[in-house]
Amino acid sequence: MTQLDLSTFQTLAAEANRAPSVHNTQPARFAMDETGRLLVLADLSRHLAVGDPTGRDMGLSCGTALEGMVMALANRGLGASVEDCWAQDLEVRAGYRLAARLTLGGEAKASDLSAYAEKRFTWRGAFSPTTAEIRMALDGWVAQQDDVISASGPEALSFVATLNDETSLGIMRDRAFRDELVSWMRLSPGHPNYATDGPNLEALHMDRLEGALAGKVLASPLFDIADRLRLGKAMVSEAAKTLSATACLLFHRPFDESPVTTGRAFYRFWLGFSRLRLAGWPMASLADMPEAAEAMGQRFAVPSGHRLINVLRVGPTPAGMAKYRLPAPELVLMD
Incomplete structure (x- = not known):
């Protein structure tokens, strides 16, 4: 051995x-x-x-x-x-x-x-326009996969963007969820784990002021107050970023599959579109929340016997990422 x-x-x-x-x-x-x-x-x-x-x-x-x-x-x-x-x-x-x-x-x-x-990146910001060559390459790659569905074009992206914003707002209304999320967010370069784990300012596509405000609002009753004033949706909305994507990719796997086996396939999936010079951002709430997952499954025909694992919006990889x-x-x- x-x-x-x-x-x-x-x-x-x-x-x-x-x-x-x-x-x-x-x-x-x-x-x-x-x-x-x-x-x-x-x-x-x-x-x-x-x-x-x-x-x-x-x-x-x-x-x-x-x-x-x-x-x-x-x-x-x-x-x-x-x-x-x-x-x-x-x-x-x-x-x-x-x-x-x-x-x-x-x-x-x-x-x-x-x-x-090393070329696989997560990108939360808006994407730059995609060339016709990359769109064709992505469509060709998706056609060869048996666990990936592509949602592209204005109508499909609008559906995903709206559902993602609605679902994300529902999740963020849970104070316990927000507290846990903030505990992993590295919203200041002075955080001892800024360069080692959790999403930091660069990963979240925030500057220092935005990071400080996000920490104050999410980890306090201020979010609930803003939500009652109908400002919550605007605070969590990523519709513009979703609409800028080349496509949103639905990754699905068999219902009874072990999460470890699913994880192995998920990494191969992400590396698969990374070779096309595309970065991705997971919109996990669309798979985690049953009503959203059902809506996505019906709209984009997720195969019977499969569950939606995640939805990633993808687009050209920006330079200078780490x-x-x-x-x-x-x-x-x-x-």
């Missing part, structure tokens, strides 16, 4: 952790068991108790990191067999839930998608 030294293990973990995670919480941790198998663990201290009560998003986030690890190993010619352990709901050590096991062995060929891990990630030593758990 292949053995990894600590330096290599940490490098692999950092590459795996380039994957997306809910609110950039980066819950995946990596360890070795006594037999030399590589473990992917969910750090339960990073669970969003309000926004993700069932832990499904945490499992999906661990799945994206798992796929990142498989790709990182393959880039070095190392093969691995994967065991999805999420359904076992097993806490293998205090505070950590087992997501998957990897048994290293054999050879593997590098995935062509892995080259786009990722913010935890340092490699924090990702590997040592006995």
